[in-house]
Amino acid sequence: MGSAQRLLLSGDEAVARAALAGGIALGTGYPGTPSTEILETFSALGGKAQWAPNEKVGLEVGLGAAFAGGRALVTMKHVGLNVAADPLFTAAYTGVDAALVVVSADDPGMASSQNEQDNRRYAEAAALPMLEPSDSQEAYGFTLAAIELSERWRMPVLLRLTTRVCHSKTVVSLDGAPPAAPDGAPHFRRDIKGRVMIPANARPAHRRLRAKLAEIARWGETCPLNRVIEGTGKPAGLGIIASGIACVHAREAAPEAAVLKLGLTYPLPLGLIRAFAAAHARTVVVEEGDPYLANAIRAAGVAVESAPEIYRFGELNVGRVRRLLAGDATPEAAPPPGKPPQLCAGCPHGFVFELLRKHGCIVAGDIGCYTLGVLPPHEAMDTCVCMGAGITVGLGMRHVLPPAEARRVVSVIGDSTFVHSGITGLVEMVYNKPPTGHVVLILDNGTTAMTGQQEHPGTGRALDHAPAGKISFEDLARALGIANVRVFDPTRETGALDRALTDALAADDLTVIITRRPCLLAAGKIRQYERAAGACHEQPES
């Protein structure tokens, strides 16, 4: 005791430290606020970390590693789990040999997201155990616990974080024994019944999954992840049931209350909850987002109070929890408006949006820095739903609009987003070509700017910026059979880009225009990486 190293860490950094201590053999995932720094830190600490083109690919690669006996960590933001949901649900059936920890970083309040979905619902839907830390110390400890749980029951485990857990810094002491090494070095173990999910194998697999969950539920009744923290008030008074960040808000808002702090939030320790509620005069569930705990607890026949509907929206904080506990459902004052973000002055995206505005385009947009094209002065975006939808929503509009309007529709997508989920959109465009054709603009700024300049397969550099295989968007588009593929520098060749756009909008053809110029904030670093790669290969400088 006392000898453990103490550090001030963000939740993301703490998960990365635990991944290293816990012997994670492969970290993969796709960037997304607030999860991005986990893999970046893991890599900086010396772990093997890589960006996948999207979350589904990341999860499948992680699953393969875990089948083969290597511990895997897969990270993503909440909406990323929608993309990865397909492998997630069936990975629950197959199970794993070595640990598979899936991080879902939710964003209540939408600091940087398009929705505030509550991914605790995925744990129940996919039938996977879920852990929810409240601070960086627990982010560290629960990551280690997730590795252990995953190997004890041989199934993937969800580690559900939220923005305030990911990005707050709190003191961590790096103690806790790391889990024992997995059984042997990675090796292939044939298990057709366990891993080939044809119906004949999946039916018993589903029964096995439910049996494991029942065991975990029994374990959860006494496991150290769930505990009661006594308050300063009289013993049988106010009881609060909470998990994650809501726990610390609640303890500060109501120091007199006893708090049943749930770290394992699926499956729930219903016996423990029932006994806690019975022991308190008043029991209130304090949770951020959906009434996930409250509904499950009530469905089990335990009477608890829960938050009025207004608290479902946005983040909780100490003030809101005080009001929630007082049953205050009066409308809350909106915080004073701050200054909205903008495209950087001179951003290459800005030149493109100016042209789209001038041409009166109907712009099916997508997600990234360039979504800021919706704000003044450009106001040149008409839709933005989820990654990849820029191309496909544009196609849908082209199919049904009268021709004159259909010809004004263009799709706009960033380079990282294109790799993530735009390629199938191009396939759709070639296969189901709208009568008026279509125009897709790929805004290639050489980085994933939105989330802090991560590499992707189009940059030709790996997560640690070392050279890697590179996907050429123009070759890909041509290979799909798209005849008009043009590349312009939007800043230097604005006139030529303008003329190409005029032609493309008039033609009833398929056009892909790639606007290529580095993000202003990334340009310097990109030059450095290129120089370093050049030096490596001893290529003469041109």
Next chain:
Amino acid sequence: MNSPNHEVVNVVIAGLGGQGVLKASDILADAAFRSGHDVKKAEVHGMSQRGGSIASDVRFGARVLSPMVPEGEADFLLVLSPDQVEPNRHHLRPTGPGRPGGSLITPEAIDPAALPNRRAVNVALLGVLSRRLPIDETAWQDAIRANLPEKLHAVNLQAFALGRATPHP
């Protein structure tokens, strides 16, 4: 040292993306940590680098629970951009019975002519704040060194000293 006489010290640092709000809060949190306090720091970074409003909360003391400063409980509000004072004023603790209200610290506290580099105004304001906080001077200096690249050490230590020598109400 006239630090507030309740257990946890609450500081909100606000400004616009690119002004060094997060750097300042990192240095403050680290300095408090080095002085042996429990510390929590919260912030929302997402689109902040694109010049939008940004704020970061630092809380320290014997034991900190929520990482976010509760509304109206900031002992100190440090604002790096004049137009961000009004949107953030609500964080400050109002004057209560027997207790002064929270203090607002803005770049006006610093003589721009004496500042070694305009970009270091965030650290200069930490110097002003430091007069009021139970954090050792060496912890501040170590935190500045640990959170900035070496070539910026001299300028920022100088800016900090300038702020620390500046009387503030």
